Amino acid sequence: MTQPAQGLLQDRAVVITGGGTGIGRAAAHAFAAEGARVLVVGRRAGVLAETAGGHEGVRTFRADLADPGAARAVVEAAGDALGGIDVLVNNAVTMRSAPLGHIDRDNARDQVATNLLGPLFLTQEALPALEAAKGLVVNVTTAGNQRGWAGHSVYGATKAGLDFLTRTWALELAPRGIRVAGIAPGPIETPIAEHAGLDAEGIARLRARQRDRVPLGRVGRPEEVAWWMVALARPEASFATGLVLPVDGGASVVF
Numbered sequence: 001m002t003q004p005a006q007g008l009l010q011d012r013a014v015v016i017t018g019g020g021t022g023i024g025r026a027a028a029h030a031f032a033a034e035g036a037r038v039l040v041v042g043r044r045a046g047v048l049a050e051t052a053g054g055h056e057g058v059r060t061f062r063a064d065l066a067d068p069g070a071a072r073a074v075v076e077a078a079g080d081a082l083g084g085i086d087v088l089v090n091n092a093v094t095m096r097s098a099p100l101g102h103i104d105r106d107n108a109r110d111q112v113a114t115n116l117l118g119p120l121f122l123t124q125e126a127l128p129a130l131e132a133a134k135g136l137v138v139n140v141t142t143a144g145n146q147r148g149w150a151g152h153s154v155y156g157a158t159k160a161g162l163d164f165l166t167r168t169w170a171l172e173l174a175p176r177g178i179r180v181a182g183i184a185p186g187p188i189e190t191p192i193a194e195h196a197g198l199d200a201e202g203i204a205r206l207r208a209r210q211r212d213r214v215p216l217g218r219v220g221r222p223e224e225v226a227w228w229m230v231a232l233a234r235p236e237a238s239f240a241t242g243l244v245l246p247v248d249g250g251a252s253v254v255f
């Protein structure tokens with residue numbers, strides 16, 4: 001009798017923050033397609049349920065990662081739903097645009113809490129599970145953060161900080177068998193700009209500007225980022241740690 005086809009990541013336990021929309025949703029579907037069991041985390045039950053809809057291997061958990069108690073709650077939920085954590089994808093983001101002179105303290109605090117402290121304390125809480133699994137942490141950062149991006153100093157600073165965490169954790173966690181990698185997307189077709197408060201006209205202007213700046217001449221698709229997350233989780237990627245991988249249509253190498 002032939003065995004049912006096994007996915008590349010059969011039964012692996014994967015936690016994805018910000019899994020209700022955009023890149024996180026595509027990642028949930030890409031991991032599930034390879035047989036992984038996935039827990040998607042975010043604040044809105046509706047979008048999380050849409051991600052899980054029709055995907056037997058995808059479960060949902062509501063949490064605001066800016067809350068100090070969220071890290072423990074997510075790791076406990078992963079224990080209950082998945083029995084552990086093989087892969088943790090720190091993907092959730094809050095982005096608010098404002099040039100220096102107009103930066104609101106609460107907005108800045110929210111971005112730091114979600115984009116930097118969120119991954120930090122969630123990963124710290126997940127360490128026993130990750131160590132047991134000889135697991136992988138994927139931090140989703142951004143392609144532009146080694147340069148300036150007018151109006152986005154706080155967002156960019158959280159992502160530059162996240163890259164430093166990626167490289168430092170790779171060193172600290174290698175002896176425990178845990179790998180850490182960053183993925184730095186360029187412009188990708190997701191609701192991020194809408195979530196950041198841009199109106200339809202602003203989004204259209206942004207997209208046109210982005211297309212002009214990307215050597216491949218287009219905005220990327222969430223699936224084109226998710227594929228690399230799955231690839232990093234494969235056993236063949238077992239010698240890769242401490243890298244931050246641009247997936248940006250060449251945007252980061254333009255002079």
Ligand SMILES: NC(=O)c1ccc[n+]([C@@H]2O[C@H](COP(=O)([O-])OP(=O)(O)OC[C@H]3O[C@@H](n4cnc5c(N)ncnc54)[C@H](OP(=O)(O)O)[C@@H]3O)[C@@H](O)[C@H]2O)c1
Pocket residue numbers: 017018019020021022023024041042043044045047063064065066090091092093094114140141142143184185186187188189190191192193195
């Ligand atoms: N799209 C791009 O062009 C682009 C470019 C470079 C980098 N990236 C990076 O790619 C990652 C995914 O972004 P995306 O484009 O897919 O954006 P997105 O669709 O806006 O996804 C962000 C997700 O994070 C969740 N989230 C926000 N704050 C949260 C909080 N405090 N607690 C829990 N969940 C929270 C949101 O859901 P709730 O509101 O329901 O919580 C949302 O589902 C981000 O790290 C982003 O910086 C994206």
